[in-house]
Every structure is written in structure tokens, then in C-alpha cells.
Amino acid sequence: MSVETETLIQQADEAIIDTFDLFFLLTAGVLAVLYLYKDTLFGNNKKVVASQQSISNNQTLKPIVSPPKKNKNFLKRMKETDKNVILFYGSQTGTAEDYASRLAKEGQQRFGLNTMTVDIEDCDMTLLDKFPNDYLAFFLMATYGEGEPTDDAVDFWELINSESPEFSEGMSIEEKPLSSLRYVVFALGNKTYEHFNAVGRMVDNKLTEFGATRIGERGEGDDDGSLEEDFLGWKENMWKAVCEVMQVDQSKVETGGHIATYKITELETYDSNKVYYGEYSEHALMINGTRPTYDAKNPYPSPIVDSRDLFSPSLTDRNCVHMELDITGSGIYYETGDHVAVWPVNAEQNVERLLKILGLWEKRDTVVTVESTDPSASKKYPFPVPTTYATIFRHYLDIHALTSRQFIATLANYAPTEAGKSKLTTLGQDKEAYRIEVSDAYLTLSEVLESISPNGKPLDSIPLDLIIETLPKLQPRYYSISSSSKSTPTKIHITATVLTFNPTSAPHKTVYGLATNYLLQVHRKMRNIHHPEILPNYLYSGPRNKLYDEKNNTIKLPIHVRRNNFKLPKNLKTPVIMIGPGTGVAPFRGFVIERTLYKTQGEEVGDTILFFGCRRRDEDFLYESEFTKLFETLGESGKLITAFSREMANKVYVQHKLMENDSHIWNLIYNHGGYFYVCGDAKNMARDVNNALIQIAQSLGGMDENSATNYVKDLRSKGRYQEDVWS
Numbered sequence: 001m002s003v004e005t006e007t008l009i010q011q012a013d014e015a016i017i018d019t020f021d022l023f024f025l026l027t028a029g030v031l032a033v034l035y036l037y038k039d040t041l042f043g044n045n046k047k048v049v050a051s052q053q054s055i056s057n058n059q060t061l062k063p064i065v066s067p068p069k070k071n072k073n074f075l076k077r078m079k080e081t082d083k084n085v086i087l088f089y090g091s092q093t094g095t096a097e098d099y100a101s102r103l104a105k106e107g108q109q110r111f112g113l114n115t116m117t118v119d120i121e122d123c124d125m126t127l128l129d130k131f132p133n134d135y136l137a138f139f140l141m142a143t144y145g146e147g148e149p150t151d152d153a154v155d156f157w158e159l160i161n162s163e164s165p166e167f168s169e170g171m172s173i174e175e176k177p178l179s180s181l182r183y184v185v186f187a188l189g190n191k192t193y194e195h196f197n198a199v200g201r202m203v204d205n206k207l208t209e210f211g212a213t214r215i216g217e218r219g220e221g222d223d224d225g226s227l228e229e230d231f232l233g234w235k236e237n238m239w240k241a242v243c244e245v246m247q248v249d250q251s252k253v254e255t256g257g258h259i260a261t262y263k264i265t266e267l268e269t270y271d272s273n274k275v276y277y278g279e280y281s282e283h284a285l286m287i288n289g290t291r292p293t294y295d296a297k298n299p300y301p302s303p304i305v306d307s308r309d310l311f312s313p314s315l316t317d318r319n320c321v322h323m324e325l326d327i328t329g330s331g332i333y334y335e336t337g338d339h340v341a342v343w344p345v346n347a348e349q350n351v352e353r354l355l356k357i358l359g360l361w362e363k364r365d366t367v368v369t370v371e372s373t374d375p376s377a378s379k380k381y382p383f384p385v386p387t388t389y390a391t392i393f394r395h396y397l398d399i400h401a402l403t404s405r406q407f408i409a410t411l412a413n414y415a416p417t418e419a420g421k422s423k424l425t426t427l428g429q430d431k432e433a434y435r436i437e438v439s440d441a442y443l444t445l446s447e448v449l450e451s452i453s454p455n456g457k458p459l460d461s462i463p464l465d466l467i468i469e470t471l472p473k474l475q476p477r478y479y480s481i482s483s484s485s486k487s488t489p490t491k492i493h494i495t496a497t498v499l500t501f502n503p504t505s506a507p508h509k510t511v512y513g514l515a516t517n518y519l520l521q522v523h524r525k526m527r528n529i530h531h532p533e534i535l536p537n538y539l540y541s542g543p544r545n546k547l548y549d550e551k552n553n554t555i556k557l558p559i560h561v562r563r564n565n566f567k568l569p570k571n572l573k574t575p576v577i578m579i580g581p582g583t584g585v586a587p588f589r590g591f592v593i594e595r596t597l598y599k600t601q602g603e604e605v606g607d608t609i610l611f612f613g614c615r616r617r618d619e620d621f622l623y624e625s626e627f628t629k630l631f632e633t634l635g636e637s638g639k640l641i642t643a644f645s646r647e648m649a650n651k652v653y654v655q656h657k658l659m660e661n662d663s664h665i666w667n668l669i670y671n672h673g674g675y676f677y678v679c680g681d682a683k684n685m686a687r688d689v690n691n692a693l694i695q696i697a698q699s700l701g702g703m704d705e706n707s708a709t710n711y712v713k714d715l716r717s718k719g720r721y722q723e724d725v726w727s
Helices: 003-036 045-056 074-080 095-111 125-130 151-161 198-209 227-245 348-357 389-396 405-414 418-429 431-439 445-451 464-470 514-527 582-600 624-637 654-660 662-671 682-701 705-717
Strands: 085-090 115-119 136-144 182-189 219-222 262-266 300-309 320-326 339-342 367-372 477-480 491-497 554-562 576-579 608-614 638-644 675-681 721-726
Touching: 074 115, 074 125, 085 095, 085 151, 095 115, 095 136, 095 182, 095 227, 095 464, 125 151, 136 151, 136 198, 151 198, 182 198, 182 227, 219 227, 227 405, 262 464, 300 514, 320 514, 320 554, 339 491, 339 514, 348 389, 348 445, 367 389, 405 418, 405 431, 405 445, 405 464, 418 431, 418 445, 477 491, 477 514, 477 582, 491 514, 491 582, 514 554, 576 582, 576 654, 576 662, 582 608, 582 624, 582 638, 582 675, 608 624, 608 654, 608 662, 624 638, 638 654, 654 662, 654 682, 662 682, 675 682, 682 705, 682 721, 705 721
Parallel strands: 085 115, 085 136, 136 182, 182 219, 576 608, 576 675, 608 638, 675 721
Antiparallel strands: 262 367, 300 320, 300 554, 320 491, 339 477, 339 554
């Protein structure tokens, strides 16, 4: 081969290599562009679904404008606004948030502290290791369910329980990461649960473990007892300890007058399309074509496709409502055992009553804004604004709640007469007088104000911002879903007993449960059932008349789904024992439906045992005919065991039936790895069932009391003993 030929070949090879390099670089560049702009070019699954829906509905798809990300650097915010005390809260129902706000205001007004209140989920808690030693942090932590953190505290919970907390990274082993943190803690829970105040206690222990210093004693509130009294009794000594470490001269502390937390402005001009009439987020105000996400901050208006009263109206004056909600196309999904949250509204009688005693009835439709007077506040608005006075009391504040003793003491300053002031002062200071006249009579705010109003005249001297600041926010009510996601994935079933009672010190007064009576009246309206008794009535049409279709007489309920760890075992062959008297049977209806579905599909299903209890078979046996058919399908592997407490001279409950079947139950649990579930009343039933199982472990397992107790606790820790209970 000539030199010239070799040279030509070499040049050709180099050209091929250059071309390949160029092709490789171009390909890599295109792939990089495609990756960087994949969402814009292709869209994610949700965007594709939304586009298809919009096209099918002949709608123009509007672009989503993402809300600005929250600044989670709480230390930076504190420094910028000259704050030295921060109050973190983890709250499920709003109580911990309410207490945090009350402490923040008290710390500012009484002791001159510069306070700010924040939801713990809105903060980067890995910054705790940089907390200045002249600052102070409060932690107001509620416990939800079986020792679980509230939804907004999950990230913080995982952080402090991790083996190598993020906030300890980069620090020497000799130095504890939170040595500069000084903190106060108040735990909120319910003693009827086994893991009473588990979250608050764990937070306290972990912070101390990482070197932080607690100021004062840990506060603990019992929601089943007297949470408000626990809180009031704790905070006075707590403030003394705080004043000492924050160098507040208590001898110079002045209570001062009322300092407005919110500024209320009546609007003369406004965009009617941007006024909130009960909507919970700006997504609900958007025009068709947007793609909202439905969750706890933006509930889905779910159509009610079926409803019925499960009790026999001819045999009892009690009611239990079964409702079926359609979630088709909402993007919401649920799993069997989850909870559904229903967003209720206050009864119109109560809305009118409070508006009138406050002198706002004639201005009920006036459009207003309510804005925090503190520019550093984590929540600029207490609820969506602009809105109206009537909407505030109908949708955003819980005017149905019992009036707290501390609030009554504050209201004494605005009583129109000396007699009224004296009365409220006594009720605010005397715990026994408060219990008898307010708590036992279940007095709401409107009733307390009416009791001191001369001749029923409006009390327009009471600052409205004080009402807004003090009344709890109206929160959703949670129900165990009574359907199976495997059987009806686009329908959620609710089973709710309607609450009504006569207070001990006011027997002629009837108190109506807020959410359950709302469900009952919705059911009656859809079924055109007219009841002779004067009952609460509601604005069924909802904001902008979007919830009620008068032509078809159908109503929608605002809902969202909350995940729950109350779940069937993954192995279908695993035996399950379910204890669910009354509406405690709700999730087990879903469990049994699901196990039966698998059985009809040819799957091998383990023993399915349900203990159900109620008063009488012919009065309140929930889903009797349905359960009969389901257990017939399950065959020998299924068993329904009932206890009717009022059909015999000696009352029989589910725990008694459990003991009668002790050998079979023990065999399923001990020898076959069975799962044990309890749902319903936590205060009595769940405790009695737990004790019954301990007795079975003693008698059939040959254990002493201590070993049997530890065995049952071990079942809980392994997830084989699960509870979904309430007080």
C-alpha cells in the first residue's frame, strides 16, 4: 500500500471519528434538552389526563400558576422581624394551633416577648442546631390515632426519630447538636388511647437527648377529660419559668388593654368573582379548565349518589346515616380502612343567633377582609378573604363549640352592665361554677352573650377581632370509610350515627352534633323526608350555589381522604378477627366486602371473624341482610358473632362474646398468626376488649398477667393488633 493511499485512509478514518464525535455530542445535547424540558414537552401523567379531560369537555386548558414557595427558614424570618420566641404547632383539629396563638398573644401582651406562631410543616426543622441561645421555642404537639403525629408534623417526626438526624450532620461527636436550643413543650392527647401524648413526650425526650434544655415542666392535656383546664393550670407556672430565662421583670409586667390581632376592613368596592362564600382555597374560585388538586386544603365537592337511614324509624328515635359519595374524575383515591373527612357548615339558626347578638345581622352580607396586624405572622389571614360576616360564622369559625373559661374571663371586660361583668368574672375564675353553668349546660358563645345582654340588645362593644381570634376554626369531621376500594374504587361509603343529647344541667335543651346532623338533614332533604320536630337547617346550596342541584334534588359534600394505617394483612390466608360494635363496624364492612370479593374470584381467604354488637337486632343491627349474604359467601371460613345488649336481663357486649369464643380466637392468633382489629369507643369498649384478650392469653396461653400484657403489647408493635377508636 502506497504512502499516499495510507494517508487517504487515515484522513477518512479521522473524518469518520470527527463525524461520530459530532453525532454523539448532538445526540447528548438533544437528550439533555428533552430531559430538562420533559414536563413542558410531554407533561406528566396528571397533565395528560387533565388535557384529555379538557379536550373531551371542549374546554380550553388554562396554565397552572404555581403558588410561591413558602420560606421555610424560620430563623431568617425571626431575625428580619425582630422575634425572639417562636411557637411551633402540630395540629390535626386546630386545638394545638389555637393554643399556640393564645400563648403567642399572651407572651407579647403580658410579658413583652416578641412572638411568632408557625405550622411546623412550614419550617425547615434541620435549622434547629443553629437556634440562638437567647431565643426560645415552644412545641405544641398533638397526638393522633395510635401514637402517631398529626399530618403536618410527619416530616419533623421522621427527622427527630432518624438514627442520624439531619441537623447533626457536620458537627463533632463531642458536641450535642441542639445545645443552644431552649424550649417549652405542651402535649395534647387523649388518655383513653394507649399511647397517650406519645408525640409530645417523644419530641420532649428527643430534644433533650440532642442537648436542648426544656424550660419548666412539660404540659400534658387530656382531651377526654378537661383539656382546657389542663392547659390553664400548666401555663401559669410555665410563664414564671419563661420570664426567668428570658429576663422578664415580672414586677413590671402590665396586663394592658386589648391589642387587636386582626384588622377588619369593610369593602365598598371589590371583584365579586374573588369573594369567598365558603370556599377553602383559591383553586375553588378558578374558572373551568384549571386542574385543581383535591386535598385537606381544597376539599372535593363529591356528589351524594345514595343515602339511607340504617335504623328502624318505627322502633327508635335515633338515626344512623349511610351515604355513598362519588369521586369519579376527582383524582382522589382511597384504600380500604382509610378515613374520609367531611367539611360541615354551621346551622343557619346558630349563624343568625350570633350575628344578631353581635349587632351584625343587618350587615351580614357586607364584604370584609380580615388581616393579621403582625406583618411577620405566618398566616396573614385566618381564613380566605375577602368574605362576608355571614360566611365567617357559617363556614370558617366553629360557633357550635363550647365557650372556654379563659374566653369568658376575657369577655367580662366588655360586659354592658356591672351585673354581667360580675357574672362572667365569676364563671371565668371559678372552675366549679364554670362546670355547672357553662360546661354541663354546653353553652355556646351566642348563649353566653345572650345571658348578659340587657333585654336582648346587641353587644356591639365586643371586638369582632377578639371573636375571630378566640373561636376555633371550623374543622372537618373524620369517618372510617365503610366501603372497599377493591369493590367500589370510585365510591366512598360513610356510616355515621347522628349525635343528639340533653345536657345534664339543661335537660330541656337539645344539643345537635354539628356534622352528623348536617348529614342527616342532607339525607332528609334529598329523600323529601319532613320531620315534625324543629331541627337545625343548613344552607345546602353551598358557595355560589355549587353544591345543590335543585332540578335533580342532589347535593354534594366537600370531602378529602386521610390515609390510615388500619389495614388488612397483605396475605389473604391470614386470619382476621374484627371487633366493631355500633358504627365501629364501618371499616369492617369494607374489610368483609374485600375478603368476600377475593373469595368469589377463586382466592383462598383465611378465617374472617366479626364480632358486632348493638342494642337490639330489630332496632340497630347495621347492614344485617348484607352481612348475612357476605358471610354465606365466605362459607366456613367466615363467622359473624353478635351481641345484643338490651335483649337479655344481663347486658351482653362484644367482650363477653370474645371470651365465649376464646379457644377459637386464641388458636387463630397464637397458632396461625391472626390479626386482631378493634374499632369504636376507646373509653370503655376498646379497653375492655384489650383486657379480655389479656385474660385469654393467661388462661389459654399459660401466661401470668405480666407476660400476657407484654404479649398483647407485642402484637400491637408488630401491627397484628390494630385500633381505630375514638372517645
